[in-house]
Amino acid sequence: xxxxxxLLMVFLLFMGCSQEQSASxxxxxxxxxxxxxxxxxxxxxxxxxxxxxxxxxxxxTSALALQHSISLKIEASxxxxxxxxxxxxxxxxxITQHCQLLNSNLSKEQEPSANLSLKAKAQGIxxxxxxxxxxxxxxxxxxxxxxxxxxxDVQKRxxxxxxxxxxxxxxSKKTNSSxxxxxxVNQEMATVQSEIETLRGEHAFMIDRVQTQTLNISISTKYxxxxxxxxxxxxxxxxxxxxxxxxxxxxxxxxxxIYLLPWAFLGFVxxxxxxxxxxxx
Numbered sequence: 001x002x003x004x005x006x007l008l009m010v011f012l013l014f015m016g017c018s019q020e021q022s023a024s025x026x027x028x029x030x031x032x033x034x035x036x037x038x039x040x041x042x043x044x045x046x047x048x049x050x051x052x053x054x055x056x057x058x059x060x061t062s063a064l065a066l067q068h069s070i071s072l073k074i075e076a077s078x079x080x081x082x083x084x085x086x087x088x089x090x091x092x093x094x095i096t097q098h099c100q101l102l103n104s105n106l107s108k109e110q111e112p113s114a115n116l117s118l119k120a121k122a123q124g125i126x127x128x129x130x131x132x133x134x135x136x137x138x139x140x141x142x143x144x145x146x147x148x149x150x151x152x153d154v155q156k157r158x159x160x161x162x163x164x165x166x167x168x169x170x171x172s173k174k175t176n177s178s179x180x181x182x183x184x185v186n187q188e189m190a191t192v193q194s195e196i197e198t199l200r201g202e203h204a205f206m207i208d209r210v211q212t213q214t215l216n217i218s219i220s221t222k223y224x225x226x227x228x229x230x231x232x233x234x235x236x237x238x239x240x241x242x243x244x245x246x247x248x249x250x251x252x253x254x255x256x257x258i259y260l261l262p263w264a265f266l267g268f269v270x271x272x273x274x275x276x277x278x279x280x281x
Contacts, residue, residue, distance in 0.1 A: 068142050071138045136222060
């Protein structure tokens with residue numbers, strides 16, 4: 001009887017250690033992957049720094065992914081320099097503010113334009129917007145998407161799958177299982193692990209969207225005001241009109257000269273003959 005009691009105590013002690021290891025493993029994962037903290041909704045808010053672990057039961061109530069959109073109209077000669085200035089600025093703060101250029105396009109037509117899309121920490125986005133505000137900003141908007149629900153769902157699914165995987169691991173360690181059962185268990189474990197890795201990727205992507213912000217920039221050519229446009233247009237038309245009139249007048253003179261030259265020569269010959277006849281008389 002004492003032997004059975006001793007074996008029972010050893011078995012219970014072993015089960016307690018296993019649960020402790022499983023719990024510590026889950027906690028480590030939560031600290032590494034599931035940790036997040038909501039980012040404030042203000043356009044010029046600084047980046048929220050994750051602190052402490054967040055379990056599926058204490059998921060953030062607000063995790064905003066912010067997207068800024070800004071439109072500018074500037075002089076044609078300033079479009080390309082500003083385009084390259086923003087590109088260089090993003091490269092300079094790439095390490096400190098995690099700035100990454102997602103898309104860029106520069107059109108060098110008669111009316112040049114440019115489009116840029118980038119992401120960075122909140123402070124980096126604020127720095128770039130301050131540079132853009134020195135120009136003629138025509139439109140600025142901020143769109144937000146609350147990812148708290150999606151993050152919470154992923155956390156719960158990861159917790160459930162992790163628990164399921166741990167149970168499968170325990171089942172695979174049983175010595176009295178058949179080979180066919182072990183193969184099925186291992187196959188199921190591989191499937192579950194693949195799902196966990198996929199969810200971790202989704203979670204990392206959403207956390208990146210929360211901890212960084214997106215900025216879309218549209219730069220177009222600035223049109224002159226009505227007064228400036230009228231004055232410059234009149235002056236330009238006057239100069240072009242004067243040049244056109246001078247060219248047309250010169251053309252008429254040349255045409256008239258070419259047309260009258262034979263008649264002038266004929267008139268000179270007739271006058272010369274007339275003078276000869278008159279002198280002889």
